[in-house]
Each structure stands twice: as C-alpha cells, then as structure tokens.
Amino acid sequence: MEYEFTLKYRLDPQDADHDAVVERLGAAGCTDALVGLGVAGHLGLEFVREADSAEEAILSALADVRIALPGAKLVEAGPDLVGLTDIADLLGVSRQNMRKLMVAHPSSFPTPVHAGSVSIWHLAPVLGFLAERQYGLAPSMLEVALAAMRVNITKEAALVGYQPQDSRFALAAA
Numbered sequence: 001m002e003y004e005f006t007l008k009y010r011l012d013p014q015d016a017d018h019d020a021v022v023e024r025l026g027a028a029g030c031t032d033a034l035v036g037l038g039v040a041g042h043l044g045l046e047f048v049r050e051a052d053s054a055e056e057a058i059l060s061a062l063a064d065v066r067i068a069l070p071g072a073k074l075v076e077a078g079p080d081l082v083g084l085t086d087i088a089d090l091l092g093v094s095r096q097n098m099r100k101l102m103v104a105h106p107s108s109f110p111t112p113v114h115a116g117s118v119s120i121w122h123l124a125p126v127l128g129f130l131a132e133r134q135y136g137l138a139p140s141m142l143e144v145a146l147a148a149m150r151v152n153i154t155k156e157a158a159l160v161g162y163q164p165q166d167s168r169f170a171l172a173a174a
Contacts, residue, residue: 002050003057005144006078009043012071021069028068030061043072054143058151077151079144081113082123090123091135105129124149 015021018037025035025045036044045065051057058077065072079090084098091098102109110125124145131137157163 001052001140002048003054003140003144004046004048005054005058005061005148006076007045007047007058007061007065008075008078009045009065009069009072010075011041011043011069013041014071015069024068025065029064030068033061042075043069054140054147055150058144058147062151074151074155077148079123080148080152081120082126083118083120087121087123087126090141091130091137101130101133122149 011021021037021043022035025033030045030047032047032049034046036046038044045061047057047061049057049061051060062074062077079086082090084102085095088095088098108129110121110129112119112121114120122145124142127137127142127145131142
C-alpha cells in the first residue's frame with residue numbers, strides 16, 4: 001500500500017550544497033520523496049512510499065534520510081500537529097464545519113496539545129473522533145497520523161531523557 005507523509009529536518013551547516021543533498025537523498029533510497037529546500041537550513045520531504053504499514057514506511061524513510069544526511073535533525077513527522085484549518089483541508093470540508101464539530105462536542109472532541117489564539121491537535125485522535133461519527137476517511141490516513149504522532153512523541157520524549165520501551169522509533173530521537 002502507498003502511504004503519504006512528510007518529514008521535516010534542520011540541516012547540518014555542512015549540508016549547504018542543495019544539489020549534493022538531493023543527490024545523497026536519491027542514492028540513499030529517497031527517490032519517492034518530493035524535496036523542498038525553500039527555508040534556509042531546513043529540508044522538507046514529502047513521501048509517497050510503498051510499504052506493508054504506515055509505520056514501516058515512515059521508519060524506513062527515517063533510516064534512509066539518516067544514511068544520506070547523518071547530521072540532519074528531525075523537526076517533525078507529519079501529518080500530526082494540526083490546526084482546524086489543516087484538518088478541514090485534509091478532509092475537504094470547511095474550517096467552519098470543523099469548528100462546529102468541536103463546539104458541538106466539547107466533551108468528546110479531542111483535547112488540543114496547545115490551546116491559544118490558534119489551537120493545535122495531534123491529528124490521529126481527531127481522525128479517530130471523526131471515524132466514530134462515520135466520516136469517510138481513508139484507513140491509511142489514520143494509520144499514517146498515528147505513526148507520525150509516535151515518531152514526534154518519541155523525539156520530544158528524548159529531549160527530557162525519557163526513552164520509551166518501544167525502540168522502533170529510536171531514529172526519531174537520534
């Protein structure tokens with residue numbers, strides 16, 4: 001099955017030659033990614049990767065990037081951290097529709113990870129909420145969101161010295 005996801009990195013200062021970065025990514029197996037180098041010092045990779053599971057797709061992409069760019073630091077795997085507009089765009093509905101759902105279900109709509117003038121959610125719990133309400137979601141969308149969330153949580157946990165028992169996501173924390 002094909003899985004669509006993104007990996008965003010902060011590049012090592014040594015990786016300033018964009019052509020060389022793209023060449024190394026291709027040689028390491030990232031030919032299934034669209035490469036974005038628009039922000040100085042950062043790299044965005046939009047993958048469409050064939051694998052048996054979303055987790056396998058993301059973990060293999062992390063490993064491939066690690067081979068190509070060992071000094072790069074993972075910033076975020078996606079889709080994961082999203083606002084209402086992001087969720088609406090993914091589902092092909094309006095932001096107002098998403099806001100109505102959130103307001104109409106205050107006790108069951110997932111709690112944001114950041115609440116403020118712009119609130120941010122992990123996508124997977126929101127997709128789970130929507131699936132319970134019979135929204136027509138592609139099964140791979142929830143699977144990818146869960147795998148991306150695990151990668152991001154593992155990466156963040158490593159910042160405070162916590163190492164989860166599940167070591168499959170160790171590349172995220174490296």
